Amino acid sequence: MATQLSKIRTAREWSQSQLVRAIEIYAREHRMQIAKAESLAVYVSDWENDRRAISDKYALILRALLGVTDAELRGTSPEPDNAGGYDELLARIDSAQGVSGTLVEAFYQQTELLRTFDRQRGARSIGDQMQAHLAALQDALTFAVVRSARKPVATALAGAATLAAWQALDVGSVTRAWQHYETAKSAARDAESTAYLAHAMGEQAFALFDAGRPLLALELIREAQEVAGAHVSARLLAWLSAAEAELCAHVGEHDACRRAFDRAERLLPGDDETRDPEMLSIFLNRGHLTRWRGNVLALIGDDDAVANLYAALKTADPTFVRAQAGMYCDLAQAHTARGELSQAAEYLMTARRLATQTGSARQLRRVSRLSQA
Structure with missing residues (x-):
């Protein structure tokens, strides 16, 4: 099948006519010339039944509306790179060893830019940018050999992958979200960062909840708190406690819910800070x-x-x-x-x-x- 459009649309609980209407609205807002509604209805049916390829113009609109990457929309994946030998491998390793603090800082700045865009405008139109950002971080980490080179890149990847996972969850790309959380957890372990690991586990619990496994989600959030122990900031501990409280409410543990919130209020620092200076992913x-x-x-x-x-x-x-x-x-x-x-x-x-x-x-x-x- 050339495209996954039918699955993506169904996962978002849209009918074909709703998708057509959304395409019309998007095109009008962005002053784009598109086909009339009757033709668009035919296009959507043809796209979903592999009778017509999605053109670049309509792919751009669909990615923005549905919050998917181009590969997810078209059902394609990059071809494996079988070229190159030891010379290429060593060149990439040498390049990774030379990743400077300035470049790592640039990675963080790119994550912040994507975070700000998501917060104000939503994640649906930045799926490809986020994927490219993660690919660059993963490439840098893959060829970084020694610990001193790996840790800063792995930390940056853990934060970016957790953000990407939450964005994917928000736009309904659940499988992509899960994969990003696993990437974040793996990177956090590589970075030897208890905080990033606990945070990724905590957010992943909500993916389980959305999937209909609230008890398993509650078990995971409590495990995240065990992982965190006393080795993370008070603000992150407060966030984990509040997350536990929400999941307790969903499974009917009302007394445990109130206790978890009381704990979160005790843990939360009394300063005026919005974000955790040790971990910018936490807004609380x-x-x-x-x-x-x-x-x-x-x-x-x-x-x-x-x-x-x-x-x-x-x-x-x-x-x-x-x-x-x-x-x-x-x-x-x-x-x-x-x-x-x-x-x-x-x-x-x-x-x-x-x-x-x-x-x-x-x-x-x-x-x-x-x-x-």
């Missing part, structure tokens, strides 16, 4: 934790949920667009639990708009579930 301050608590209290039907969520909404960073979509979903869920359906519907409408803006398949699925509740 009092405002974030208040929002997280509100989300989880809504899950277990606690009356304090609404107050927590409104308090968090007042201090929310407007550049965290996807997080805001999640917060409005939380408010809708909390108001629904209280029977306040008109308020819930209003917040769901806002959540849908923000999730559509960032292309978050994960948040749109949640909006859909809450709309049917």
Whole structure:
């Protein structure tokens, strides 16, 4: 089969007509000339049944809408490189040994750029850029021989791969997300970084939850805390505890949920920092934790949920667009639990708009579930 479009579309719970409509909207917003709706419907059917190749123009649109790489969309993979001998191998090893601190810093800056773009605009249109970034890091690590050369590159790869995994999870590319988490964990072990390993395990737990294995997810988050021990920052420990609290709520362990949140509040530093200076992947301050608590209290039907969520909404960073979509979903869920359906519907409408803006398949699925509740 020449393309995986049918599987990708189905995984995002889109009909063919919804995809056609999304293509039209994207083309109009970006001032692109495309075929009429009737022809587009034929194109989508032909693409999915291997009767027509996806042109570069439409591939660009589909990658942006669906958050996939070109290889995933077309069902292709790079050809293995069988050329070269010892001279080429040694040249690449010598090049990797010469990776400077400046180049490693450039890797970090590229990760930050992709993180900022994801936070404000969503991950769906940067899949290929992220894949290229990871490929460059993996190539540098593959040919770095000694520990002093490997550790800084491996640390950079662990952070980038964890970010890539969360982005893939957000756009609905679950298999890609899982593979990135495994890359992140392997790189963290290579870097001898307990913090990056524990964080990757913690986020991977949510992939398990999304896949319908909440008990296994809870087991993994608790194992991540065992791995972390006392060897990571207090902010990361607080993040792991809050993550455990959320998963406890989903499996009905309400008392354990509250205890985990109380622990997270004790652990979280009382400073004004938003990010962990030891690990920039972690964004967690009092405002974030208040929002997280509100989300989880809504899950277990606690009356304090609404107050927590409104308090968090007042201090929310407007550049965290996807997080805001999640917060409005939380408010809708909390108001629904209280029977306040008109308020819930209003917040769901806002959540849908923000999730559509960032292309978050994960948040749109949640909006859909809450709309049917």
